[in-house]
Amino acid sequence: MQFWGWKKSPEDTVKESPTVETYCTVVKSLQTKGDVAKAWEFVEQAKQKFPRSKEVSDLYVTLAKNKWRPEIERLKKLISQGTNSVALVQLAEIYKELGEEEEALSLCVKAIETNDKDDIPHLIVGQIRIERFYKDFFEKDGLLAREHLERSVEINPQNYKALIALAKFYIQIGALKKAEQKLRDILRFAPEDENIKSLNAIISDLEKPSIEDVDFLLTTVEQDRCLFYSLDGGRSQKREMVLSPDIFQNALDSLHSITDVLCLLVCDEEGTLIAHYARENVDFNIYYEVTSCIYQNVQNSTRHMDIGKFQRSEVSGPFGCIQMIAADNILYTAFGSSESRSKTVYQELQNFVSKIPIIHGS
Numbered sequence: 001m002q003f004w005g006w007k008k009s010p011e012d013t014v015k016e017s018p019t020v021e022t023y024c025t026v027v028k029s030l031q032t033k034g035d036v037a038k039a040w041e042f043v044e045q046a047k048q049k050f051p052r053s054k055e056v057s058d059l060y061v062t063l064a065k066n067k068w069r070p071e072i073e074r075l076k077k078l079i080s081q082g083t084n085s086v087a088l089v090q091l092a093e094i095y096k097e098l099g100e101e102e103e104a105l106s107l108c109v110k111a112i113e114t115n116d117k118d119d120i121p122h123l124i125v126g127q128i129r130i131e132r133f134y135k136d137f138f139e140k141d142g143l144l145a146r147e148h149l150e151r152s153v154e155i156n157p158q159n160y161k162a163l164i165a166l167a168k169f170y171i172q173i174g175a176l177k178k179a180e181q182k183l184r185d186i187l188r189f190a191p192e193d194e195n196i197k198s199l200n201a202i203i204s205d206l207e208k209p210s211i212e213d214v215d216f217l218l219t220t221v222e223q224d225r226c227l228f229y230s231l232d233g234g235r236s237q238k239r240e241m242v243l244s245p246d247i248f249q250n251a252l253d254s255l256h257s258i259t260d261v262l263c264l265l266v267c268d269e270e271g272t273l274i275a276h277y278a279r280e281n282v283d284f285n286i287y288y289e290v291t292s293c294i295y296q297n298v299q300n301s302t303r304h305m306d307i308g309k310f311q312r313s314e315v316s317g318p319f320g321c322i323q324m325i326a327a328d329n330i331l332y333t334a335f336g337s338s339e340s341r342s343k344t345v346y347q348e349l350q351n352f353v354s355k356i357p358i359i360h361g362s
Contacts, residue, residue: 010042020046020053020350027059031066039063050354052327054312055347061098068094085115092124101128122152123162130169137225142218145169158189167199173217174209174228202229243268243330245275251355252277260340261348262320263287267331271295274330291333294324316342323349330356 008016010026023046030039043063046056065072072094078087092107105128108121126149133141146169152162163186170179180203183196190196206229211217221227248266255261255277263284266275271292278284298310315322321342323334332353336345 010038014042014045018049020050020055020354021347023050024055024059027063031063036063036066050350052353053350054325055350057099061100064098068098083110083114085111085118085121088114089118089120089124092121096124096128101132104128117155119152119156119159119162122148122155123159126152126162126165130165133169134172134227137222137227139218139222142169142173142221143215146214153185157185160186160190164195168231170214171199171203171206172227172229172231173214173221175212175214175217176203176206176208177212178214179203202231243274248275248356251352254355255348255352258348260336260344261334262337262340263335264349264352265291265331265333267291267295267333269326269329269331271331287333287335290322291324291331294322295331295333298324314342314346321345325349325353327353 010030013026014022023042027039027043027046030036030042040063043056043060046053047060050056072091075087075091075094078084079091088107088111092104092111095101095104095107105125108125111118111121126145126147129141129145129148132138133145146166149162149166149169152159153166156162163182167179167182167186170176170182179199183200183203186193186196209217209228217228252264252275255264261277261279263278263282264276265273265284265288267273273288276284276288278287294313294315295310298313310326312326313322313324318338320338320340321336323336323342323346325332332349334345334349334352336342
């Protein structure tokens with residue numbers, strides 16, 4: 001079977017070269033061909049195989065946008081004709097699903113300003129903030145998540161999604177009495193809910209913290225960078241990631257055959273150098289100084305702009321290009337020469353990151 005000039009099928013193509021670049025090329029070709037169902041199949045495979053790949057994530061969002069485009073345009077038209085809180089909320093929900101959180105948050109703010117008696121925009125803001133909190137452990141996200149979810153429940157005492165999110169949130173930061181109250185609130189209208197039974201069982205097995213002040217607990221989570229209890233993994237402990245250079249060595253060795261990458265640096269979330277690769281006659285220390293300067297600036301900017309933790313940065317110029325990716329609390333930076341294409345360097349960095357086995361100490 002010939003596939004857009006290739007002698008192999010899409011299945012055989014990704015099997016022979018299971019890289020981010022190959023998957024993305026296959027998906028884009030299928031999309032161009034008009035085989036949307038097949039494109040979805042392969043982009044979902046890519047998301048599972050490369051969950052940390054921003055390129056795959058961006059491609060997934062592009063496909064989803066195409067799917068939702070008619071509905072997005074319809075809702076935008078309604079909003080342009082006059083303030084429409086229902087359309088604002090519906091559009092916010094779509095953008096949330098697409099991962100465009102800032103757009104979703106902005107629409108929710110407008111919806112709340114239009115109609116503060118609607119519980120759904122508060123729910124959406126709470127859901128976005130709580131996911132950021134679980135990922136980044138920023139106290140501010142936790143506070144805003146709680147504020148909006150509680151407001152959602154205040155408006156609609158039977159908003160199950162808000163109540164269960166609050167119950168899980170309180171369990172995981174250690175506010176167990178508040179969690180129990182939310183579970184009791186759910187039992188009033190859903191007495192047979194199995195989630196409530198399992199969550200109550202978890203609470204009964206946990207040692208009660210001496211302080212249940214939410215502000216204090218959120219501050220502790222941010223300082224320790226771990227939850228009081230993780231519903232995904234049990235009782236949390238303050239843990240440090242084991243970052244030995246050996247973890248990255250195989251992937252670094254593979255760079256010797258890559259001509260587009262002059263230097264690649266691996267740093268921890270504080271910016272400390274862990275491992276590196278540099279071409280012959282290339283001084284990696286110079287590139288590390290550049291990396292430290294850029295990383296410090298973007299860290300400060302993202303925190304100030306309230307857009308979560310740093311994820312990616314790109315710098316291009318006559319000197320060449322710099323690609324930076326943060327994944328699993330590790331910073332990866334690749335430098336390309338003036339002859340290198342920025343997109344190619346980014347793809348090589350994506351492939352490098354996808355090869356890293358992340359190991360956590362207990």
